[in-house]
Amino acid sequence: MLIQRRIMKFFLLVSIANSEFENRTRLKVKENRMKKYIPTTTFDSTDSCSDGLNAKYCTPPFEDITRVLKKKFEASQTCGIDQSERYCKRENEKWSCKFCDSSQTAQMLPTRHLNDHEKTTDEETCWYSGSVIEPGQQTQIRSESDLEKASTRNVTLKIDFSHPYEISFITMKFCGPVPAAMVIYKSTGNNDEWQPYQYYADNCLETFGIEPNEEITRLNQEKALCSERYSKNKEGTRVSFNTVNNRGDSSVSPVVQNWMTAQAIKIELLKPSIWPVDNNGLKTPSSTLVASYQYAISDIRVSGHCQCNGHADSCEIIDGQPKCICKHGTVGATCNMCHSFYQDRPWQRGTKANPNECRVCNCNLHTNKCKFNDSLFKMSGNQSGGMCQKCRHNTSGASCQVCKPGYTPDPNKSVDSPKYCKKIPSPEIPSPSCANMCKKHDSISLPPKEYCKKTMILKIDVKSRKTVRGKYVVYIVNIQKVYRPKKSRKSTNSRNKNPFILSSKESRSTRKKHTATSSNSPPHITKGKWEIWQNKKYAKCGCPKLRVKKTYLLLGKHKSVRHARNGSRRKFKIDRHSNSLLWRDQFDSNLKSIEALNREKKTC
Template identity: 30%
Template sequence: MKVLRVLQVMLFIAFIKKWSSSEASILRMRSSDLLSASLPVDPCYDEFGNPRRCIPSFVNAAFNKDVKVSSECGSFASRYCISSTDEKGETIHNCHICDKSNPKLRHPSAYLTDLNNPNNVTCWVSEPFTSEAENVTLTLSLGKKYELTYISLQFCSKKPDSMAIFKSMDYGDTWHPFQYYSSQCRKVFGRQNRATITKANEQEPLCTDSNSDPTPGGRIAFSTLEGRPSAYDFDNSPVLQDWVTATDIKIAFTRMNALPPRPQLETNTLGGDFGVGGEEGDDLLEYNNDTDTSNLLMADYKPDNSYFYAVSDFSVGGRCKCNGHASRYGAALLRNAISENGARVAIVKNFSEGVAHFCFVNFQDSFIRAIYMKICRLCVHNKKGQLVCDCKHNTAGRDCEKCKQFHFDKPWGRATAHDAHECKQCNCNLHARRCRFNMELFKLSGRKSGGVCLKCRHNTAGSHCHYCKEGYFRDHTKPITHRKVCKPCECHPIGASGRICNQTTGQCPCKDGVTGLTCNRCSKGYQQTRSPIAPCISKHCDH
């Protein structure tokens, strides 16, 4: 009976162990499934893992970015007036106070790129000026190359008569005209009004007179590709790809239309933002104890405070320039690591919707924590803090504009809808760490391979380190990738006529009467001598 009870206990323990093992396997599978489910689909590759073009999301690249302005009202309390027409057709001048020291009455450059809320309009305002011709600039740095679709300016004042949009492709070192606006294009900018764009001049900036509406609150919207013939074949137009690329944008206001003479004056005291978003009497309450500023607001209208520029929204629509090799939805990157308590974890780093997810997964304890870190709207930051694309397809660079190291077997190309132009790794048979691209070799290969290996190691040579260098021969018992695939010739210093053997067979060049792979013995019918010149002579030589 005791033996039977012992057997029952042993069987029960074995069952428990087997059940525990199965349950643990299920738990591990669930953890693995959960990890797999957490990994996003990489838009740079299809469901079969084949590379395809991918692009970052379309954004307002100017949102919340700093804008450098050459003029801003409020250094000292000053008045500016906006003209409008009433129902009788009479001009009314609504006057406001600008003062940087008062949060309700300031109009900083930050208002250019903040959230554009129509129920609470915020406006940047320049210093009022006395002449209708006054140069004021707005300079926006995007921090990286973008491909722009439009540039939009929403005005609080009336639109200026003449202005220009410039772009830089080198972070502000040089500037190029993007678009001109003027009622007198030729006189102000030396440009024909509404010129025709052809394929021969697709990178030419235009000048248009469609900016003459005197009504306050107008908008100027510049479409970078409108009217340019190759816009419908953008993928195959390097000219237009270059045309829409910019790292910085500069707006130059050059002239404001003159206003009509003063017929009537109406003061406005509804806050600092053109009567929107403030409480009635804000200005007067704030300045009740300030005789000078109260008088400033109630003073008679003068033309010298009617000239100013005011913008409520500065938008730049476009995509981070990644040449079709990156998307803000980057593939998850996995690597093993050891946590503080010694447990092995996998770190999942994923860039998605402008958020980087760092998930620390412990395969013993399932998920232990997740950290969410805001990176940026479109791109990620490199170690220098610069905006960069999260490059795929074996590309590299801030804009994925080149192939990454050791992937030069094909020329770099911008990804298109038909070809992802994935960079191909050089074939150096594990004997080199560097390579370069050779176009002639690429053409000779039928456009299949143009990589040339540099500094072949392990005594190999050739564009692919695919044969042995002089003085060495191939060991056919080892694969070409083996580090000892090339053996030294070891030609006999006396029996061989040279030190270089056949790189395939290893046969050394032997002197007359000498034989052997290394020329180390006399041939049949020959005898050895002491002469280094003729180490072997025929036994049948006549004396």
């Protein structure tokens, strides 16, 4: 009893193990099919764009964009670019004047100094604009008030990131006083349209007609403000523009995201500042007035996140071009489109409140192509608008969920199985082409005339059947008895085979003809193993009918098989007028009688 129980337990374990193995195999097969049909831009628990199950708002890390991209600023003018030029600066209450000259390495003050990221003040490298007063007016400047009245050229600095970034900070470290007026602009595209980002002035209302430090509300979240913050604190100052200050969270508000997004930055320097009096209350000496009245900046940093619309957590620089590594079923330079198989709802920017991931089309693993259909989306109450394309496995419908006409769902298969739709069997209608193919008999009468026409009357056992390439079915048979043809009394090698040719020497052409006739003439059938070849369409219509493992009386005319290149030469072909009758022992005595009668009357 105990042994019986143990054996039962063993079988039970084996069967459980087997079913687990089958389940695992089935899952693996399904997973492989999923891979084939669903692109790999799906959720992955190893990144910050998903919690393993659901999509999550994500963004590439905060970075110093000017440092990462290694792009240079472009300046509308630079000190010493055309000719050697004088510039003056005050350091530790002492004035020093030097010459800038772009043709002399030691005297260059180029734009690359704007983002060469020196670490200490001692190593400070500056870009200088050169004088902004027209050369003709420069000689007339004798006092600070002359400088105030002089007309000046605007100087612009531009940098293009060639990819949108969500800018958080723009900081500028000046080598001289902060300008009396300047504007930071941003551009979101390549069309050179600039939108004011921030104004700075000693007097905002007077310079720009804008009240300083307006309050930001929901109504003016994208309005550039004007700051007078640096009007009194000018020397050695780092100007810092925090783009999102008091404007809200970009990961929540698309308006703030728009506000932060820029592909290029332009700084327009509109009016320089006169150096403020030094700690001893001394003004700028008149000899340095013109040469010190220009712009000088040691560092500009633009920091933020590579713009991937909340659908990527990394942005790689490929050939100097930033590119989002998109997740959430999105594609595009800024993950700004849904992948061709994630078309179940329209693309949307991701936010913290809603990651708005692109949703995969449900095509039940029958296709990897789908399109968004707006009316379908609206009909579903904005839930699902993916219209599957080119459904395979005999399916159709928006989700490849129904069977094509002529096919019906298999209740034992799931809708995502490739065998879900099975063909509806059509009732068998006898082929009209068989109707007049041959006459079928249950019995055959053999009057002498009919008997003589037969080139074969055989008792055969059908051993097996095969279909050869082309149009024939081949039966391997064992011929048990040959009633016709009787053994030939003529020698097959006889030269006198054709009694009408009496020549002692055959011509070559005649010999050729004989050989051809000989190879095409039907073989002499003897007992034993043979191949019987039957045209496939005659076999289909049972003209005549031959079944494996049955014994027949086979009567009719036989022909040679031309395909005699391979295998045995013991083969012949039967035509559609041949007849087969299931063997009955009585046939043997009947045939012997018929043969004797015909021999006696010499009918054949």
